[in-house]
Amino acid sequence: MSDQDTTDEKGASEGASGKRTLSLKPSAGTVRQSFSHGRSNSVVVEKRKRRIVMPGDTPAPAETSAEAPKPTPKVVTQTKRRVIKPGAGAGASSAKTETARSATNAEQEARLNALKLAQQREVEEAKAAAEEAKRRAEEEARLKKEAEEEAARLAEEAKRAAEEEARKPKVKEKPVVEDEPVAAAAPKRGASDDAAPARGGRGGDSRKRAETPSPAKPTPRTDERRRSKLTINRALNDDGNQRGRSMAAMRRRQEKARRGQQQSGPREKVLREVTIPDAITIQELANRMAERAVDVIKVLMTQGQMLTVNDIIDADTAQLIAEELGHTVKRVSEADVEEGLFSTDSADDDEAGAPRPPVVTIMGHVDHGKTSLLDAIRNANVVQGEAGGITQHIGAYQVEKNGQQISFIDTPGHEAFTAMRARGAKATDIVILVVAADDSVMPTTVEAINHTRAGEVPMIVAINKMDKPEADPNRVRTDLLRYEVQVEGMGGEVQDVEVSATTGQGLDNLLDAILLQAEIMELKANPDRAAEGVVIEAQLDKGRGPVATVLVQRGTLKKGDILVAGGAWARVRALIDDHGKQVNEAGPSAPVEVLGFQDTPSAGDPFAVVETEARAREITEYRQRQLRETTAARLGTARGSLEQMMTRLQESNLREFPILVKGDVQGSVEAIVQAVEKIGNEEVAARVIHAAPGGVTESDIALAAASEAPIIAFNVRANKQARDTAQAEGIEIRYYNIIYDLVDDIKAAMEGLLSPERRETMLGNAEILEVFNITKVGKVAGCTITDGKVERGSGVRLIRDSVVIHEGKLKTLKRFKDEVAEVTTGQECGMAFENYEDIRKGDVIECFRVEEVARKL
Incomplete structure (x- = not known):
């Protein structure tokens, strides 16, 4: 096997495994690269077009480029991939080829779809970018237009300011250097200036620097601060490189300047409607008027009151101050919390009312037998229970006559109990005026008559102590005429009954007169409603707590009710009648003791039943606060x-x-x-x-x-x-x-705190006949006693020409050569004064004694 075949087989195996190798053709181009310091490098580069593989085609190897870092060109070779064609045999099957082709087609379809999606995204992104660029351009144009308008407006204002300055008289001022950017102030250098260092060398550059000193370069912080300032030149010549002030900042600046101009002139006074309560502090009043507290105090000082800002004044004084300063006043009251507490509809008692027992008050002078008379009526010994035999409390009792109830209120007769008698007259229907037949009308009797008239209640005169021998009822009737009280026996309308508390004489007639008067008055009250009444007496009991004796005037008071009396409220724990027995309810005109008060109420306060404890607390807190503020206002005004x-x-x-x-x-x-x-x-x-x-x-x-x-x-x-x-x-x-x-x-x-009274007693007078000057003694007056006597150590006055010229003490009193205690009329004596020697012949000496006497109230 040759080397070429080995290479082909290796390329085929690598192509089958998915790896690609790089290869260059011999005819590739050469590119020369230049580096720093004169270094260079030659690189052989081959460029290939990418072949788009369509479905059904065989994918071609990828095109790449490579660069060699070494200066000599290097060739990177890639062996060709051997393509195994169908029918070639060589150990490959057609089934495998078809499977690879179908996988390649699916992969190409996926790639095409992804490419289309990417192209669509690119188009959409380009469209969005174009729209964003258009929007930004419009926004920049709008902002630039606004800046130009604002710059034009500022230029116009500067021009007007310059014209106004030109009209004003010229005053020598220091030249104001306009705040320009540092970059604009620096000299601009041309291309020749940039090239000068290269031509002239270092020497020329240094000589030029010495001739023309460069401006000092500001620190970055100062430069930033100066660049941030908006000047007229910067506004007119906006280069767009620096960020200017925003429109909001400029508006704030203009608004601040406008406010400063407004504050510089006199401020117009604003008149307000001032809401004034019953009592208010001076500081709060000043705040509501938007005035200075000092001005309010000045107004008070003009009215003769010295107060501070924390003092409380009443509503009338606050109204005067507000009107003095030009404001209008709206008076309000916190008393709205008490609305609906007491019923003012008397028609309810007339329509739905039932007959009620009369309330009878016994009044009169001390020791005229008021309590003894009541004792005889109710068969109880009340007088023995009172210390000294005089009544010092208001006692309320109920008796029955012919099946009808009568409520009695016993008042003290002592002059100190004026307020008690006044309360008794206000809470009653009928007044029985008790007058002793042996003593007739007394000062407290007259006071009781005045209270009765003030309360506009009918009167029945009971002439008591008829069992005494010196009793004279006609004298009583006659004396009453002086105070416009005309009894029936004298042709008037006032009933009079002669009674005796000791023997019981006339008691039935007195009760009949009471029932007759009540029948004429047609007294009615509605028992099926919330109770109202008045506090007759109040005390703090050690075992039972605050206890109040009340008289129910309307409605029915029941156990468990919540009632308000003055600044105290109570949930009724128990009701005790005049016999000391507990009862579950008390109807109209019934006097009872109420247990369950949180605090001791004041005698004479009206009471009413409310629905809840919350309302009771609200009312009592308002009343307590009102009492404190009113008292503080009264004391503060008096103090100031x-x-x-x-x-x-x-x-x-x-x-x-x-x-x-x-x-x-x-x-x-x-x-x-x-x-x-x-x-x-x-x-x-x-x-x-x-x-x-x-x-x-x-x-x-x-x-x-x-x-x-x-x-x-x-x-x-x-x-x-x-x-x-x-x-x-x-x-x-x-x-x-x-x-x-x-x-x-x-x-x-x-x-004992009073200084004793100096009481002067005249002793006698003496006349100076001769004046002797004695050694070691001084001047001694030779006198004769013309009137009375003269005592040693007594006080003396020296009178000359009817004018008192000296007052002192007698130091020496001698008769012949002996010291004596006193000298009487017609005798002669010698006298010397303490610490005084200006005595002359013919002066008169007046002698007196001073006594200190204890004073009485």
């Missing part, structure tokens, strides 16, 4: 008044007597505070630092210790811890059960 500040400065010598009051019920505490505040004068006054119902606690001791005040306990006691703390702190706790004694003791204690 210039007039009151001057008054306080003038009354700096006013001494205060601080006390802390604790009582059994709210009404007693209120009466004690009112009675104590009435005591005093321009030199001393009582100041109640704290007053509340309930026992004395450790917190009360701490407050009293801080204020250095005694504690007044009325019908209450201190617990053991409080007593120990008081003893350790040295705080005095004084216990009382009669308001007379309490008021008297406080008055006596306050009198």
Whole structure:
């Protein structure tokens, strides 16, 4: 076998295995490659066209090109593939040939399909690229047009600014160097300048550099900052290479300049509608008016009030301030939360109402027998339960007469319980005025008459103590005429009944008069509705908590109801009637004790039943906040008044007597505070630092210790811890059960703070007959006593020509050579003054004694 045959067989085997070898024809071309530093290389390259094999054809070997890295040409030969034709025999079968041909055809079809898909993708991508290029060109054209318009507008503005500057008077200014890009400022070099280093060598280049110094190259950061500035030249000669300011930035800049021009001129005041609540701070009012708080304080100062921004003012003052500053005012109130709490429809009681018992209040002067009369009516001994035999609480009771109920309210007659009597008159239907037949009309009786008229309720006069021998009912009727109370016996419309609480005389007639008056009034109430009424009395019980005595006026109060009274609310835990028994409900005109309050209500507060606890909390929180703000506004205004500040400065010598009051019920505490505040004068006054119902606690001791005040306990006691703390702190706790004694003791204690009164007693007069100058003694006046007597050590006045020229003390009183205690009328004596010697013949000496007397309130 020759070498050629071996090569053919090897090529055939390699072609059958799928590998192709590279071969070059002898007639291939030569290509010369040039490298750096003068090196070159010759490479023989043969190029062949790629033959596209169609289905049914035999694939041709692939065309390749090769490069030899060596400088001498090298020929890479490839042996021809021997094609085995059908019929040649040579060990190949026709079945194999057909199988290879079918596989080749399938492969060619797949390649053609892939080629078509690639061509389609290329067409679509070219189309999308063309559309994107068109869109970008349009966008660039639009942006360029906008930039040209903005540049033209800026040029026009610059031109107008230049014209305005030209019109103004010229002032020497430093030349302003226009901010140009650094690249534009650099000198441009031509082709000859670029070629100069090559021709002239290094020497010529250095000489040229020395003659023409090049500008300093800025740092990249400065260059970027300068390139970012938009100048007129840059806007007009936009080269497109640098990024300019955006339109939004330019609009912001123009808007800022416009705002600066607006702020430079006077700002126009904006008048607003100001919403003002019941109480508001000065700072909040200023914010709502968009005014400075200083301006609001200046307005207040012109009105004579010195306040700060955190002080609270009332709605009227805030309205005056707002109107003074030119604003309009809209008054609002948070009281909307109370809408619907109390019913104002009285037609409901007239239409759906049932007859209700009358509410009767017994009023009159102290010790005229009010409680004894009620005691006789209800057959109970109430007077023995009251300390000192006087009523100090409002008692509410219910009695029955001829199958009809009558509710009684007993009020104190002491002058300190004015507020209690006023509350009793407001909550009642009929007032019984008790007047003692032996004492007639007294000041508290007149006060009760005034309360009755203020409440617009009918009156029945009960002339009590008819069992006494000195009783004179006609005197009572006559005295009542002075106060426009005309009884039926005097031709008037007021019923009068003569009674005796001791013997029971006339009690039935009194009850009949009450029922007759109630029948005339036609009292009705609807029991099938939510309860409403008034708090008669309230107290803090140690075992039961806050307890309130209430009088139901409308509806029915039931166990479990939620009621609101003033700033306190309660879920009714228990209802206790006047006999101490628990009941499940209380109808109209029924007095009951209510347990379950969260806090102690105030006596006289109206109450109403609400649906939920949330509404009860909302109402009570509003009322508590309103009370705090109103109190703060009142105190703040009083504190800031210039007039009151001057008054306080003038009354700096006013001494205060601080006390802390604790009582059994709210009404007693209120009466004690009112009675104590009435005591005093321009030199001393009582100041109640704290007053509340309930026992004395450790917190009360701490407050009293801080204020250095005694504690007044009325019908209450201190617990053991409080007593120990008081003893350790040295705080005095004084216990009382009669308001007379309490008021008297406080008055006596306050009198001790008064400075004693200087009382002067005239002793006598003496006339100077001669003046002697004695060695080591001084001037001594020889006198004769013209009137009264003269005592050693007494006060003297020296009177010359009816003018007092000296007042002092007598140092020496001698008769002949002896020192004497006193000299009487007609006797002669010698006198010398303390620290004074300007005495003359004919002067008159007036002698007096000064006594200090304790003052009374």
